[in-house]
Amino acid sequence: MGFKTIIKLMDIKTLVAGLVPVILGSVYSKYAFGKLNALYVILLAIAMILIQSATNMINDYFDYKRGADSNKSGHEKALVSGETTSKQVLLIIVLYQFIALMIGIFLASQTSYYILLVAVIGGLISILYAFGPLPISYTPFGEIISGVTMGIGITTTVIYIQSGIINLNTILVAIPTALFIGTILLTNNLSDMKEDREAGRKTLPIIIGRKNAEKLWIIGVIMLLVLTFCLVLMRIYPVVVLAPVVLIYPFKLIRSFLSYEKSISTKGRSMGLIGQIGLKYHLSVTIGLLIAIIF
Template sequence: MEQSQPAQTGWKVWWQLLRPHTLTASFVPVLIGTTLAIPHTEIHLPLLAAMLVASILIQAATNMFNEYYDYKRGLDTADSVGIGGAIVRYGIAPRTVMAIAVGFCIAAVVLGIYICMESTWWLAAIGTVCIAAGYFYTGGPVPIAYTPFGELTAGLFMGVVIIQIAFFIQTEQLTWFSMLASFPAAVLVGAILMANNIRDRVGDEQNGRRTLAILLGHERAVRFLTGMFATAYLWVLLLILAKAAPGWLLLVILSLPKAVQASRGFHGKTRNTEMMPAMKATAQLNTQFGFLMALGLFLGYTL
């Protein structure tokens, strides 16, 4: 079988299965939510660690559910771009991928039990919904990934909800500012998925998906993605101008070149391999913006 990228062996196969470039969408919101808690309480480090690991496990499990169901539906081939490829390239049994995904979910539940014991058992219901959203993104009779609501779902759960949980387990409260501050992070999490769907638009449409990128078409989808980037920056600026957030949040401007790179990387491109650098830049933007936002909050609260 021909392979579209160099063969991997051993641990590299399993590492690729996690789709590591997407994992920033899980740990960056935890850092932001925890930093937002600094003015209210001392940070409980074991809770922070448990929340970080649980979020990463759920994101990784979601990626593996995606790998499994895309294979089962015939979407993935050895030449598919942007996939882990454990099944179609490296011969890992589909049931093994599913078993690992379920195992990750179980591990996240165990960590969730500890988090609930230290905060409130209401979080058990929220955590269950988060895991279910990860599964039904590509599983179930009507996968979310096949609809125009993928970006909204990803932004809501991996942005807003994770930030609020990370904030709540430290402070035992929610505030209007914690909600407002989660919005740009949610937008950029959704942008990762939008970039992925722009790259895969042609193949997805051929396989019956109706993503937002498909409905908009390539050029309008790229403009929409650029608008998402602009919205995240403008939202932070509005928070500062309204004196709701410290001026240190202007540090996020340092990530602007990555946003420009991501946006330009999609313009005029027709093949998904040509758009891979832009997809990567979008994930890197989420990481840079999120870390800079967390740093700005930290400096604003401690200096």
């Protein structure tokens, strides 16, 4: 199994969902509480890449075992193409989870063992997402659960690791990130509607229909801006955040999203769009917070 196969298994286009809570949480901790540990940022980023990658592999592994990926191209799924075996995937999952666990134990030893409880809950959810009599991925609740778990759970935990503080403000800061992560999954499920329906899934786009799912996508990306204005009005974010958000936010990508049919063949384009939106949004907020920290 080569490097390209490992990259395909990791599904790197989804890794932004694990990195943005680390970056935002760390910078907000510095802005709000004056605390930021650079080593913790690096370790958290590595752990989140490993955890997100392992979660993607767990999902692919169980889908492959059920035959749910049999109608997807080998270009997208390494197990379908025969580039790797299920045993090899399991080995990588265990290795990635073990390294992430070691990082978690170290961070807990330096801060609080509350972190390990969060890690255990997150690990159980990642398994239940793909495993069990009714996996979360087969229901219309995946967007909500992934958003709350990764967006709110990880962001607030990162802030807690950096500052030792968790309060209402740290939860409110995490809501736009939760919305973004939920929209990533919505984008994925929109692209996979045909294949998911054949596999017996009842994802949110299947339940509400393609047009309504696309409208929900638009609402989700616009709400990133609305929630940012709300956070400024509540004085949780400094007003200077608005300038980079308005200047950097990729408004044109919203129009681009509506210009083509969503399917498995355009999935890369769709995931690229939501990835760019989320990355540029969080980058702009981070820039605004850094300006406030400096001045």
